[in-house]
Amino acid sequence: MMILETERLAITFGGVRAIDGVSISIAAGQVFSIIGPNGSGKTTLFNLVSGIYRPNDGSIRLAGETVTGLAPDQLARRGLSRTFQNLQIFSRMTVLENVMVGRHRHERTGVLADLLHWPTVARQNRATREAALAALGRVSLADAADRPAGSLAYGALKRLEIARALASEPKVLLLDEPAAGCNPIETQDIDHVIRSIVQGGITVVLVEHDMRLVMNISDRVHVLASGRTLTEGTPQEVRSNPAVIEAYLGVHGSQEAGRAFD
């Protein structure tokens, strides 16, 4: 089953077609990576799919339902979650509270009940706390639960964002450069986390520059260049595609690279 599909998706910023007719189909339970040189439109594609930008053209389907033009919160309630390349942490809250916010779409209360602290609110707070702690455990951050989120190291914040997104129990999780700025050990941690997420039945869409991580973990790799689809295939196919190497290194660079590999 296709969990997430885009059809001829396009968006223009001031005359520049940042995404130009991109169609992707992502099967449930896969790790689907989107790669491409800087400026090729990877993050723009994420922003379109997660509802932050509205496409000028084309359509998006989530679990078979057309969701083109829906707001991010509406998409989140339908089971789409994401992380950000530049961290978006609730830095004034504790680590645990950050993840508790992730449970929002599963919480049922009204403002009046919240003001009066109805017994249902107390009960639900406990359930939310348990679920958030479990999500923290999945990224090995349970020990840091009561620390202010702002005090965590960069790599830990990357995992905190993943835990927060996981707490919302999405069908599809978009990870925007989860390993960017991470050292090799932190990258290894991210690799393990992604594998465990997929084992839990969540489809992962990954934008990442760390090619070793991408090639190791992906079922399918989609390559963008200048807002258009260059190619798509298994990591093996993509790696050996001369057009991909050319897109990254330029014609001259790929000749150099070819000589180096000989």
Add this chain to the structure above:
Amino acid sequence: MRTLLATRLLPAIAVAAIVIVLPWFFPSAFYYRIGALVFIFALAVVGLNLLMGFAGQVSLGHAGFLGIGAYSVAIGPTYFGVPSWLSLFAGAVLSGIVAFLVGRPILRLKGHYLAVATLGFGLLVAIVLSNEAGWTGGPDGMTVPKLTLFGWGVRGADAWYWISGTTFVGGFILALNLMESPTGRSLQAIHDSEIAALVLGIDVATKKLTIFIISAMYASVAGSYLALFNGHVTPDVAGFLRSIELVAMVVLGGMGSIVGSLVGAIVLVVLPQVLTVFHEYEQALLGLIVMVFMIFLRRGIVPSVAAILKGWRK
């Protein structure tokens, strides 16, 4: 249970104890008056702190809601024969409705733009109150009929001390409750990152509007109390200076600290009284002291002192 004690029960008990114990130390009846004013302002400040300190949305026009509440208990009994207590509730509902209508368009704005838009709202209320002299008595204001509860005419500063103290404790507890709930967590999330709150399924616009309405109702009740307590009301109650005073109380006590709201109100109500001994230098000294507070306790009194104490314990 331990977190419950730390976050909700303990501060609520402490504040209730302060309200009860404080009068034992009052040397004269005049102090009941100061106490009542502190709790009335603290109530409005708690509401504004929910909006500013937790949800991160500034309002430079909150005295507008103070004004709606104040004139409701003046106009309701005088012209319509509505009992004062009912006029107070009607004023709070009216403030909520006005906040809904005003908040929908302006809460889309951010930062300075929101500040100026709310400032405009406050000015608008103050101007309407001065110009509609037929209803409001114009710039000279109008007399507010005394509050009567169950046949008991409320008189004297001590009665108002207990009424405003009890209401403040109630408002304080409601605010603490709200922060320990899904709504409260959403608001704090919006403060730090609207975009992250959105992608976690939070309806940011509705949450902002909700807290704007709640904080308007807090201010409205405080405004009604102020008018009933003073027995007279002028458009100054909704003026720009009043709005700024409320914001100063929030920031001085500590943004996002409900206990800080009380501390901010205490400082800015009590200090001018203390400083009257310096006669013409009163205002200048007040300004200087507020500046010193902000320089040395920049996150506000309560959060900064809490951080210092925590540092010592380590």
